[in-house]
Amino acid sequence: MRMTSSSKFSTAPRNKKSRRLEGLTALAFLSPALLLIALIVTFPLLYTLFQSGTDWVLTNPRPQQFIGLKNYAELTGDSRAVAALVRTVLLTVFSVGLQMVLGVGMAVVMNRHFFRRGLVRTLALLPIVATPVAISLVFVIMMNPSSGILNLGLKSLGLPPLAWIYGENTVLPSLVLVDTWQWTPFVMLIALAGLATLPSEPYEAARIDGATPWQTFSKITLPLLMPTLFVALLFRTIDTLKLFDTIYAMTQGGPGTASETVNLYLYTLGFTYFRMGYASSLVIALFALILGLALLLIKRRRQNALS
Numbered sequence: 679m680r681m682t683s684s685s686k687f688s689t690a691p692r693n694k695k696s697r698r699l700e701g702l703t704a705l706a707f708l709s710p711a712l713l714l715i716a717l718i719v720t721f722p723l724l725y726t727l728f729q730s731g732t733d734w735v736l737t738n739p740r741p742q743q744f745i746g747l748k749n750y751a752e753l754t755g756d757s758r759a760v761a762a763l764v765r766t767v768l769l770t771v772f773s774v775g776l777q778m779v780l781g782v783g784m785a786v787v788m789n790r791h792f793f794r795r796g797l798v799r800t801l802a803l804l805p806i807v808a809t810p811v812a813i814s815l816v817f818v819i820m821m822n823p824s825s826g827i828l829n830l831g832l833k834s835l836g837l838p839p840l841a842w843i844y845g846e847n848t849v850l851p852s853l854v855l856v857d858t859w860q861w862t863p864f865v866m867l868i869a870l871a872g873l874a875t876l877p878s879e880p881y882e883a884a885r886i887d888g889a890t891p892w893q894t895f896s897k898i899t900l901p902l903l904m905p906t907l908f909v910a911l912l913f914r915t916i917d918t919l920k921l922f923d924t925i926y927a928m929t930q931g932g933p934g935t936a937s938e939t940v941n942l943y944l945y946t947l948g949f950t951y952f953r954m955g956y957a958s959s960l961v962i963a964l965f966a967l968i969l970g971l972a973l974l975l976i977k978r979r980r981q982n983a984l985s
Contacts, residue, residue, distance in 0.1 A: 723965070730959035736952035749959035758935065759960060762943040769850060769939060770918040773857045777914055778907065780858065781865025786895065788866065789873045803867065805860045814927035817856050818843065843929050846936040853925060853937060857918065865910045872906030873899070908979040912972060919968050940964050 730749055734742040753759055788799055805813070820826050821842035829839035842852045880898045889897070922941040925931070931938035931946070938946075940960065948957035 726958045726961050729955055730962050732955040732958075734953075734955035734958075736954055742955065745955075749956050750963070752956065753959055753963060758938075759940070759943060761935070762938050762940045765850065765937065766919060766939040766941075769853060769857075769921070770915060772851075772854045773861075773918050774911065774914045776854065776858045777862045777865045778911060780862045781910065782869050782900075782903070782907065784862065784866040785869030785873055786899070788870060799870075803863045805862075806864050806867075808860070810860065810923045811927045813860055814856065814924045817852075818928055821852060843937070844933060846933055849929055849933065849937045853928065856924060856928070857921065860924075861914060861917070865914065868906060868910040868913075869903065872903045875906075876902050904982060905979065908975060908982070912975045912979075915971060915975065916968055919964070919971070 731744055731746055732742045733745050733748075784802065788795065788802065792798075820828050821844075823829060823839060823841055823844055826842070828842065832839055841848050843849050876899070880902075881894065884894045884898055920941065921939065922945070925937055925939060925942060926945070929937045931942040941964070944957045944960040944964070947953050947960065
């Protein structure tokens with residue numbers, strides 16, 4: 679017993695020392711990657727944060743001056759920036775909402791066994807493989823008011839044609855349609871991965887109790903799938919808030935400013951008006967918005983997991 683007790687106490691410091699050595703070794707191997715991430719991510723962010731406190735204008739030869747929070751103060755009173763933020767939020771809410779509903783529905787259907795299921799799944803994933811700009815240009819042709827196939831289809835059904843991306847009242851719904859068409863399969867893919875991990879016992883119990891398909895889905899499938907759906911929701915919310923290429927390729931913020939989101943507005947500020955300092959403040963504001971929403975969704979997911 680004495681030998682066992684002494685060996686126990688003698689190995690404790692050694693185990694602690696070995697764990698510390700393993701941690702330092704792991705840090706040494708990770709340090710090149712961490713340094714690279716710091717250079718790629720941290721430095722541009724800090725540089726943008728610094729520039730947001732200056733009056734830097736590219737076309738002005740005068741040296742830039744530090745003006746503190748004046749750019750942010752101007753940003754709060756900029757009606758164009760506020761309108762762009764509202765459009766960004768509306769586009770995100772409707773696009774992500776439709777994608778979540780349609781993606782989960784497609785995943786439930788694709789999870790069943792039917793003829794050529796693998797082929798149908800592959801075809802359903804094709805939109806997320808294509809380049810967003812290429813998809814946007816195809817939809818520009820399809821949404822042409824006079825010769826586009828979408829209006830020809832409406833006319834064949836006896837419905838009036840729409841202006842689509844060329845009308846102030848229809849441009850945002852048109853962009854929601856394009857974004858939903860492309861990224862709903864992404865939500866379906868994540869939901870399918872979640873459905874594959876669900877246990878079979880609750881479904882067997884529900885079948886014995888005589889539960890309807892809707893009751894099985896709403897009471898068993900959806901609650902068990904929520905942690906996976908939060909991941910899809912987080913990814914799609916962040917991506918849609920940053921959406922730029924699709925909107926720029928289809929409308930460039932038009933007609934007028936009817937489809938100008940925050941990303942389009944800060945691009946205009948930086949590369950049309952050359953107000954780099956003011957554009958940097960808008961970048962930081964957008965970054966803070968995305969970070970805040972991401973942390974809120976992560977916190978919500980943890981609360982649901984604990985409950």
